[in-house]
Amino acid sequence: MNAPFFKFGYFGDEVSLLIAVVIGVLFGFVLERAGFGNGRKLAAQFYFQDLAVFKVMFSAIITAMLGIFYLSWSGLLDISLVYKGTTYLYSQLLGGAFLGVGFILGGYCPGTSIVAMATGRLDAVMFGVGVFLGIFIFGEAYPLFADFMFTGNMGVVTLPELLNISYGLVMLIVIAVAVGGFFGAEYLEKRWAEKHGGSDERQSGETVVEETIEVTIATQTTY
């Protein structure tokens, strides 16, 4: 077995597009099952109510990280042929800041908004329109900061290379931080649940009625 299969010419461009659809279907299916088609559930991450975003992301990263490492170590996967992006530190930090703002305002990221759109959510459609708009704004303004995009160039660099410690040790640290985070997340969720019990105390009866009407209207406009 020589992986990545595509890089070794096991199949061509057309088949790669078919694989893209299959991988995408699995990706979208799991995201929806995890509850990530619901912007409110995603945003609950930032209010310590429901930390599924953290749990799912870190479980996924650890799984893929260990899988890639093991396959590479056993000689099945040629890691040098795996795409790794160049680190442009400043533009990536700025981009991350924009994404953080976008996350708290919009509740989705581009991938989860696709899933939410598929379930018929109008807020996700608006979010998606926003993503197009944002990319258009970026594209139009691109000449202004074309140079900035390449500042902080650290080359293709991994955490073990940067910190000058072994790959295994970095993986161990990532896993330790994640597992610590998982326990913290369970504790925070339990605490929040105990505080709020079975009912949502923060709502007055009036807002619930108002909400019901609005949701009814929204449901009608969606279809």
Next chain:
Amino acid sequence: MASDHSPNELYGASAALIRPDTAGAAPYWNPYVSGVLLGLVLLAAYVLMGRGLGASGAFSSVTALAVEKAAPAHAAGNEFYQGYLQNGIGGNPLKSWLVFEVIGVFLGGFLSAALAGRLTGNVAKGPRISVRTRLLFALAGGTMMGIGAKFARGCTSGQGLSGGAVLNVGSWAFMLMVFALAYALAYSFRRLWT
């Protein structure tokens, strides 16, 4: 009246999780199980293709194509649009891996929601804001994400998950920044969600 957003359904018996917002819908999967499965999908992408998952790149391809259709000369002179216009197989920007992957994401999300009884079409929002406010903030948030994903050369999927799994320095820096900003602003925007 069966409101899909009634608090008792959103905050059910154990109240810890935001519940599926439709009565009778299947429960969400355990997050750790979901995460491991997501990780295996990501691993499959690396093994088969030598690349990870993504999302914002597909939005970029469509945007670049739209600009080219509307103003060909303008798009021709822009390095950013050209990058995506020349990216597709056989010169077709839409025949790109990420565009097809995102079509799959849509289909997969639809399939999962249909099987779980979650094709609700509801607007996901906190109880204190109107649907109109939610839609405006969704548009604003999406716009910020679009800009940010281009500065960062990827979004939560491409940088966060895919770059994170190969321990890419820029991806981890990016991800820390995303969460730092979102947490820093959460209190100011609590009306939107809580």
